Amino acid sequence: MAMTQPRTAYVATFLGTFGLLLVGCVFHLVQCQQQQPNIVFILADDYGFHDIGYHGSEIKTPNMDRLAARGVKLENYYVQPICTPTRSQLMSGRYQIHTGLQHLIIRPEMPSCLPLDDITLAQKMKEAGYATHMIGKWHLGFYKKACWPTRRGFDTYFGYLTGSEEYFTHLREKALDFREQEEPARNYSGLYSTQLFTQKAQGILEQHSNQSSDKPLFLYLPFQAVHEPLEVPPHYTQPYAHIKDKNRRQYAGMVACLDEAVGNITRTMDQLGLWKNTVLIFSTDNGGQVYSGGNNWPLRGWKGSLWEGGVHGVGFVSSPLLPAKVQGTITKELIHVSDWYPTLVAGLAGGSLNGSKLDGFNVWDTISNGYPSPRHELLHNIDPLTIVKPANATKVMGSKVFNETIRAAIRSGDWKLITGDPGNGSWIPPPGSGIQAHIPADPPGKMVWLFNITADPNEHQDLSSQRPDIVERLMQRLQCYYEGSLPVFYPGSDPRADPKYHNNTWSNWE
Incomplete structure (x- = not known):
């Protein structure tokens, strides 16, 4: 008769094995938590507070609604009232009074850009080990190449350097404003920019997925949409034929195309296996422009104003990495666009903020754990x-x-x-x-x-x-x-900026 193992020995063996498994699981969890996530930052242009589905809009945004519903909606979130200031604060983590960009936007003929001694968000993400890519609108100056995205921390760049570009021709004032890396991109005429930017983003995602490198991904997607001119392929406006106001109808179609783009990008990430380790942030750059179809109801004012309609932004964070307790929640903690710099670098990437002079705060614990915001002003x-x-x-x-x-x-x-x-x-x-x-x-x-x-x-x-x-x-x-502010830097036009001197393209002149 075979001897049976004593119960005490059996229990000890089981507990020993279980203990090893438990230790292994804990170690695996720690490893997962320490893994740097991919970060996708989508910035919409002139997107109104009322113009997302979950704010009660008649414009349908099912993809963004779905992502926001699974993430954290930022309902006390602020940006700047116009384009360049928001982008400067995102890239520098600093108030515009500390960069000299307090007044209006950087116009294409101005010898101005985000100060070159400011370390950018992209540079810090690259320093933290990320592959850094940008697709879309820069609008932080280009009068010399040192100001360009490819010289400010981005490994790759596809998009335009100024503002108010045409969606199909990619011209501004009859001159080409489209770049692939640093070269004029002349072969994309007729392709609608929202769809084109989406295809380029999908290509980067596929390339990143196929690479053997362990580098995480930082993808910055400042879409042209939904800024004027009001242009969109006609079939996007068909569901909004009942809207009598032509500008509003065109704008609704542009929002629909943008929402489709967000859905296509996140779907591609899921198919490639990237989404499970990705944090997506969606933000507008300022309030909607009511003269160009946007709407900020019930907020007061609109783009360009210091009323809430100009500065209270649409924003949300979506990720399977968010704890279950905050998925599907709203935070009314105070958050500002300058906070993304330290939040992404220190809160998510585990990078160093050394050398950065910041007005922003790391709000990742606020978003991911529901803690009070460190920002009170x-x-x-x-x-x-x-x-x-x-x-x-x-x-x-x-x-x-x-x-x-x-x-x-x-x-x-x-x-x-x-x-x-x-x-x-x-x-x-x-x-x-x-x-x-x-x-x-x-x-x-x-x-x-x-x-x-x-x-x-x-x-x-x-x-x-x-x-x-x-x-x-x-x-x-x-x-x-x-x-404590810097003097405003708002130089006059430089005639050397004229595209006629640069093969009819907007380009650097110094």
Whole structure:
């Protein structure tokens, strides 16, 4: 009769084996957690707050809705009111008062770019071991090649350097503005940019998947869509034939094409096995332009303004790497576009922030674990070149209090202070909604507004006269920022920029 193993020995053997398995599993989990994720950052252009499906839009965005529903929606997320400032803050992690880009955009004939002594997000991601790729709109200056994406940290670049390019011809003011790496890309006329950028992104994903390199991927996709000119293949507008406003109808088709692009890119990642280790971030660069079909209802104002409609951005993060407890949630913690730099580099890539002078915060724990945001204040902007000069202007309080004639805005906790001329502050409903637009009737010479944004997110109740204590405190904060700001760098046009000197292309001239 065979001897049976004693129960105690059996249990010990089982526990020993289980223990080894447990240790192995824990070690595997640690390895997975330490693996650098792929990061895809999609930036839409002039995309309105009301124009995504989950904000109640009549424009259908099933792919973005699905991704957002499985991720974290950022509902207290801020960008800048126009293009270049948002992109500069994303790439530098710095307020525009610290880069000299406080005033308007970089125009193509300007000898200006994101300061070359600022280390870019792409450079830091590359330093952290990432393969770095950019497809789309740069708009951070190109007057000399040192300013170009390929010289600022991106391994590859396909797109355009200026703004307002035509979608099919890829011309701006009848001159070519399309680059593949650093060479003019002349063979893509007739191809719609949203679809073309998607195909290029899919190609990069396939190439990355086939490579034996262990490098993670950083793909920056600043789409041209949905900025004017309003152009889209006709079949995208067919579902919106009921929209009578032509601009809104064209814009809706452009959004539909953009949503399809996001779906195609994420589907390709899933098919290639990349999605399981990817974090996708979606953001707009500023509020929608109501004259070009965009809408920010129920927010006040639109693109170019310091009202919420200009700066309160659409944003979400989607990833299978997010803990289950935050998937499908909304965060109302304060997050700003400058926060992506430290969040991606330190929070996700495990890279070093040494040498970076940052105004942004690492908010990955806020997004992934629901922790309070480390950000309690943000500067929307101070633009000393935009000054109100009303007939009844008077000198404001004391030398240490901010000059209220300067266009500026700051958010601190629940409070938002605006000074000077913030831009048009009307509430514009979606065309065809049957809701009447509301135009505020501010008294002549008014230059200070105060809102409790948490209680009044649509800026209906100005509390500046009721809370002079808050006004005074935030004026002092603005003055503090102003004293630490760089002079605005906004040079005039350089005739050497004319494309006629560069084979009818927009190119560097220094």
